[in-house]
Amino acid sequence: MKIARLAVLATCTLIWATAGWAAPAATRLQEGAVTRVGDGDSLSFAPTGQPAFELRLRDIDAPELCQPWGEQAHQALKLLALNKAARVQTAGHDKYGRTLGVLWVEGVDVGRRMVEEGHAWSLRTRWDRGPLVKQERMAKALGRGLHAQAGAVAPADFRRVHGPCTPGEATTPAAAGTAAPGPTTQRTGAPLNATFRCDGRTQCAQMSSCEEARFFLAVCPGVKMDGNRNGVPCEKQWCGAAR
Numbered sequence: 001m002k003i004a005r006l007a008v009l010a011t012c013t014l015i016w017a018t019a020g021w022a023a024p025a026a027t028r029l030q031e032g033a034v035t036r037v038g039d040g041d042s043l044s045f046a047p048t049g050q051p052a053f054e055l056r057l058r059d060i061d062a063p064e065l066c067q068p069w070g071e072q073a074h075q076a077l078k079l080l081a082l083n084k085a086a087r088v089q090t091a092g093h094d095k096y097g098r099t100l101g102v103l104w105v106e107g108v109d110v111g112r113r114m115v116e117e118g119h120a121w122s123l124r125t126r127w128d129r130g131p132l133v134k135q136e137r138m139a140k141a142l143g144r145g146l147h148a149q150a151g152a153v154a155p156a157d158f159r160r161v162h163g164p165c166t167p168g169e170a171t172t173p174a175a176a177g178t179a180a181p182g183p184t185t186q187r188t189g190a191p192l193n194a195t196f197r198c199d200g201r202t203q204c205a206q207m208s209s210c211e212e213a214r215f216f217l218a219v220c221p222g223v224k225m226d227g228n229r230n231g232v233p234c235e236k237q238w239c240g241a242a243r
Contacts, residue, residue, distance in 0.1 A: 027091040028090045029087060029090075032085075032086060033084065033086060034081040034084055036052070037082050038074075039062060039077075040070065040074050041057045041061060041111070042057070043077065043082075043103075045086065055098065055101050056101075057111040058101055059132055060111045060121065060122065060123055061123045061155045062119060064165045067155070068153075073145075076117065077110070077119070081103065086104060087103070088101045088104075089101055089102045115132045115135045115139060117145055118142075118144030118146050119146065124154075161223070202216075207237070210233075210238040210239040213234040213238050214233060
């Protein structure tokens with residue numbers, strides 16, 4: 001029996017080798033510094049004495065820069081990590097080739113802190129809501145960060161409807177003492193009224209103005225307001241003059 005098991009193991013090993021399958025990447029701990037922050041969950045990390053590489057924080061998903069709270073999440077990550085000494089535990093790459101890892105600054109798990117403060121979601125997987133779902137639920141219960149906004153949309157849902165942000169779509173930081181600006185339409189770059197919130201409405205008949213319809217089309221998931229896909233919502237009901 002033992003000989004048979006060894007034979008099966010040897011056969012599987014040969015199959016893996018001939019098929020070109022790679023073993024899972026080993027984790028690696030590196031010391032260095034954060035040299036750039038791209039958005040709320042990606043940055044550049046320079047190991048001591050080595051070139052910087054792009055790092056995607058593992059287990060979290062921050063808002064896109066062009067969606068509500070995207071720039072606030074970006075600024076929060078800057079405050080936590082930019083130009084600071086840090087440690088990274090790397091493990092593999094994402095589908096875009098970026099290194100995945102956990103980042104610590106001054107003993108703080110930065111990704112976990114981003115979720116705790118309401119600047120990111122726990123990263124969903126096919127099987128569950130991710131390893132930081134408890135921290136996310138607490139932030140939501142306390143109304144922290146993006147969870148203070150009614151109808152906050154998870155980044156994956158935003159990307160599924162609108163695709164990734166394009167250059168120039170990122171919002172700008174709020175001036176001192178003023179509210180952060182809202183998103184802009186993807187076609188025209190026109191500012192949207194930040195008082196609107198995604199609340200599950202999807203139809204033109206549920207809107208009360210062209211401005212509201214534009215907000216829902218640009219930001220909210222699952223909307224059905226642009227049948228001819230020309231970027232102008234509710235042309236018969238509200239936005240007919242904006243063709």
